[in-house]
Amino acid sequence: MAHHHHHSHGHDHGSQNIKVAFILNLLFTVLEIVGGLWTNSMAILSDALHDLGDSLSLGISWYLEKYSHRKPDYQYSFGYARFSLLGALINSVILLGGSLVILARAIPRIITPEPVNTEGMLVFAILGIAINGIAVLRLRKGRSLNERVVFWHLMEDVLGWVVILIASIVLRFVDIPVIDPILSVLITLYILHNVMGNLREVLSIFLQKVPKDFSIPEIEAEFTQVPDIQSVHHTHLWSLEGQKHLLSTHVVVKDNITQEDIICVKQKVRDLVKAKGIDHITVEVEFHTEDCQGECCY
Structure with missing residues (x-):
């Protein structure tokens, strides 16, 4: 606040x-x-x-x-x-x-x-x-x-x-x-x-270019280090007006993960993003067997 x-x-x-x-x-x-x-x-x-x-x-x-x-x-x-x-x-x-x-x-x-x-x-x-x-x-x-x-x-x-x-x-x-x-x-x-x-x-x-000093491959690599995250895709990072940055991403987790584990995964991802100075994040959690293709995945 x-x-x-x-x-x-x-x-x-x-x-x-x-x-x-x-x-x-x-x-x-x-x-x-x-x-x-x-x-x-x-x-x-x-x-x-x-x-x-x-x-x-x-x-x-x-x-x-x-x-x-x-x-x-x-x-x-x-x-x-x-x-x-x-x-x-x-x-x-x-x-x-x-x-x-x-x-x-x-x-x-x-x-x-x-x-x-x-x-x-x-x-x-x-x-x-x-x-x-x-x-x-x-x-x-x-x-x-x-x-x-x-x-x-x-x-x-x-x-x-x-x-x-x-x-x-x-x-x-x-x-x-x-x-x-x-x-x-x-x-x-x-x-x-x-x-x-x-x-x-x-x-x-x-034109929504990724803000300088940020690298999407590096951010995704850090996300994959979080326990229970198997892969990451469709990560988008942009700046609203040069000071406030926003990020959205899709993380793939194991099929047998519990609700508590999902909450923990999302919180760890948010903490990683917040530490980088990104103000707002949207995390979509997908299961390993879930087919994320086409228009549904943007």
Whole structure:
């Protein structure tokens, strides 16, 4: 029971973190629009448009993270935990698209550099690092995939503003405008590397891949070491949302086994699974002479 409460507390904390990130990002976007018009800087205005998209995806993530806390019902018998994963998927795709747009804009500027407003860049870089930095600190220890994707979403912004800060300081002393797009490309490639890793993990969970660090042959081998179990088959292991894992299996026992022995077998299998950090198990017990073939055996 304590384990369940720990999960619940973690989910609530995650939702609150994403809420803070959403509010900070939205406020800063408004500030960017005002500042972009004030400094007449297209760079800042275009970044404001990028951050407006960020705010939208953060809002979606916050809503889905909250929605994922709902308890299982007759429509969603496994619960709503995967709605958080859906938020991570949407956010990853938006971040991937945003990164490609930044690359598409930055690479031509390496070939034909453009002059930039260094004073406006410097002021908004400091504000951007401070405001987005607060949100990043809130999310740096996030456990859910949704929180981790949001973390990288905001980290992209922080690193982007660090680039603008460095570029604005350098450009105040030397007239080499190509510095800005080169740094932008390097940071974006670093972000893309992390986004692709998270996206692969999200998709593997949606496709019900066996969670990493688990091996079905090894688990089945351990089950066969339990007294009275003759063989094991149709073992399925998947993750609900990256943290909670589920397993189902069929174990074959001797024909002359007693009811008490069956209860003992099931308990030993559950204990083995629980020790591995798997949250839920379904065990189907079959007798040696029982013919488990076809559709009945899935």
